[in-house]
Amino acid sequence: METYIFPIKIALITFPILAMFITVPFSLYQYVKYGYINKFRTLILYSFLLYLLCAYYLVILPLPATTDVRSLQAEGTQHAQLIPFNFIIDLLKETNVIFFKPSTYINILKERAFLQAAFNGILLMPMGIYLRYYFKKDLKKTLLITFLVSLFFELTQLTGLYGIYNAPYRIFDLDDLILNTFGGFLGYLIAPLFTYYIPRSNTLDNNVDLPSLKVGYIRRFFAFYTDWFILGLIPFIDSNLFMESLTVFTYFILLVYLTNGKTIGKFLCRIRIQGKDERLSFKEVFIRYGILYYGVFGVNKILFTAIDLNKIEYANYVIVIMLIAIVIDLLIFVHFVLSVIKKDNMLFYEKFSNTKNIIS
Structure with missing residues (x-):
């Protein structure tokens, strides 16, 4: 076990x-x-x-303790078993069950050959359930996919984990392919028993009113992360303050204005910025992202740049600058936490600009 x-x-x-x-x-x-x-x-x-x-x-x-598996194996070690239904022969050879004595049938549950065959049959049974319930595959596709997954497993063993080991450390067994595929077949058959009391996968999105859904902070974070990942691909953006400011203006202000509220990250997350009217004004976009990037992020960058430049000659000024940065960031953090607790999706820069995120 x-x-x-x-x-x-x-x-x-x-x-x-x-x-x-x-x-x-x-x-x-x-x-x-x-x-x-x-x-x-x-x-x-x-x-x-x-x-x-x-x-x-x-x-x-x-996994084996060494990659030199071949040296641990006897000469002529078999790495493949290609006789179909050989597990039945093994079962008949090893079993202590007496077929005319039903009281001995329970012994089969403790026998190696039976347990190994049962394990291989059960291994891909859940896949048959998932394929039928969620992925809506018919029986033929379920059998094909299950067979291919089983073949992938067997080839993984035959190749010694894709060449990491110099010989297979487990046998390629044709019976495993048969039993795994049969397990997927059983999973397909019994899927309705497991999914009877849960929603059907094709009805999960019924009665969902997208425009009425609020844009959560996690979704906004993904859009934010995607945008800055893209901007991070621009060479030397962090080393030049003017270049960074120009990039922010082009991407977060000009692009958002021209696309009526979208960046690449927001487009992928299916959200956009909305102002008072259906069409965003340049003023709304500039106030929103001017406060956020030139205000909050810009002040932080300037303060910490000043710390790096004056960390030796002007120690007292450095302490003052650090305290200012800490106070500003702490106030913003408290504001963010309170917004999350109150479930208020509008942060301070959104309230100043009268803009918000909506699902597009």
Whole structure:
């Protein structure tokens, strides 16, 4: 049992790390396709990711202690089993079950050959459920996808984890392909039993009124992160204050005005800036992003640049500048926290400019 528990433990440990890396692209995809993030859909997809991770680790773990696997194997070690349904022969050879004595049938649950066959049958059963319920695949596509995933697992073993090891440390077994695919078939058949009491995947977005939804801070952060990731690709933007100021003006003021409220990040997150009227005025955009980038961020940059320039000659001035920066940032942070607590989606620079984020 520990053989199966150990890979699942490793999957549970590494899943949060993997989830962290995919959260931004996953969220952007959800915003682009659906216009919002459905919590139930997120739960389904992340559970599917965790399942795939567990299945993969069950196939490759535990890893050998050395990459020189060949030296640990006897001459003529078999790396592939290509006889179909060979597991039945193994089961008949090893079983202690007496077919005319039903009281012995329980013994089969403790036998290696049966447990191994049962594990391979169960391994991809959840995939059949996911493919039918969420991804809306028919039986033929479910069988094909399950077979290909099983083939990927077997090739992973046959290649010694893609060449990391100099010989396979687990056998390529044709029966595994058969049993894994059969497990996907069973999963497809029993999917309605598991999904009867949960919403159908094609109805998750019914009765969702996108214009009435508020633009949350997480969504705004993704747009903000995307925009600054793009600007970060511009060479030497941080080394020249004038260049950075010009870039901010072009991207966050001029572009937003010309596109009526959109940057690339906002476009991907399906949000835009709205003013008093349907058409944004240049004044509204300039006040909004002038306060944010030339005011808040600009003051911080100037203050910390002054600290770097005068950190030796004018120690007293440096302390004063640091205190000013800390007070300004602390006030902004408190304002942000209070806005989150009160569920007020308009920050101070939005209130001054009479602008807000809406779903586009």
